[in-house]
Amino acid sequence: MRQLAWLTCLLALLILFYVGDDLPAVGDPTSPASTHVSPYYIEHSHHETGAVNFVTAVLADYRGYDTLGETTVIFTAGLACLLILGVQIGRSISGGRE
Amino acid sequence: MKTPFGSEVLDAACRLLVPFIMLFAIYVLVHGHDSPGGGFQAGTILAAVVILIRMVHGEEASWGLHRTAALGLACGGLVIYAGIGFLALLFNGNYLDYGVLPLPLEAAEVRAMGTLGIETGVTMGVTGVMVLIFDALTTGEPKEEEDVE
Numbered sequence: 001m002r003q004l005a006w007l008t009c010l011l012a013l014l015i016l017f018y019v020g021d022d023l024p025a026v027g028d029p030t031s032p033a034s035t036h037v038s039p040y041y042i043e044h045s046h047h048e049t050g051a052v053n054f055v056t057a058v059l060a061d062y063r064g065y066d067t068l069g070e071t072t073v074i075f076t077a078g079l080a081c082l083l084i085l086g087v088q089i090g091r092s093i094s095g096g097r098e
Numbered sequence: 099m100k101t102p103f104g105s106e107v108l109d110a111a112c113r114l115l116v117p118f119i120m121l122f123a124i125y126v127l128v129h130g131h132d133s134p135g136g137g138f139q140a141g142t143i144l145a146a147v148v149i150l151i152r153m154v155h156g157e158e159a160s161w162g163l164h165r166t167a168a169l170g171l172a173c174g175g176l177v178i179y180a181g182i183g184f185l186a187l188l189f190n191g192n193y194l195d196y197g198v199l200p201l202p203l204e205a206a207e208v209r210a211m212g213t214l215g216i217e218t219g220v221t222m223g224v225t226g227v228m229v230l231i232f233d234a235l236t237t238g239e240p241k242e243e244e245d246v247e
Contacts, residue, residue: 056135059136060213068216082230087234089165
């Protein structure tokens with residue numbers, strides 16, 4: 001079983017090395033990632049959203065729904081910490097415990 | 099934290115630092131449009147203020163953020179974010195489409211204001227959650243006998 005796991009890892013590594021050569025270079029202007037929406041954001045984000053920093057424009061405006069999800073994830077993580085570590089908040093909760 | 103590090107030097111340094119860190123947090127939040135920064139970063143910096151006060155003065159300090167208030171802040175931040183989204187729905191826009199908000203500004207500036215609004219919500223949420231996690235990690239297991247307050 002252990003050998004099988006090693007073999008799988010090695011195989012995946014080989015595939016990665018083999019395929020990795022064909023990935024577009026970082027910053028390649030003809031790669032699919034930089035020919036689809038990126039030019040639109042770069043050209044239009046300033047006069048559409050008033051943001052000089054178009055990272056903020058994408059994060060909070062074009063992809064606002066995504067950021068709402070991120071905030072919810074952080075909030076849920078905080079609540080999970082509270083529940084798992086058993087922090088008491090306020091009178092009402094501490095009064096209701098066994 | 100039950101046992102703060104407090105001493106005269108730390109107290110003076112803390113009182114000196116806190117306003118400037120808060121100012122920097124607000125700068126990072128408001129200037130997120132033009133420079134690196136934004137709601138998440140500003141929230142973390144604000145939480146650093148509260149954690150500094152916690153470490154120097156303890157949780158019972160008369161200034162600082164109580165954990166109940168921190169929970170309220172986290173909830174309020176999320177409500178502000180989602181609320182601005184619903185506000186856009188009320189004015190015949192898509193959810194989180196700030197361009198339709200009725201503000202007496204240019205179209206791009208209205209969107210910028212909407213972005214600032216949700217970033218404020220993110221800041222509040224991140225601040226509250228960071229403080230809550232710090233409290234959760236430093237409080238330890240809940241006390242059975244003694245009353246916390």
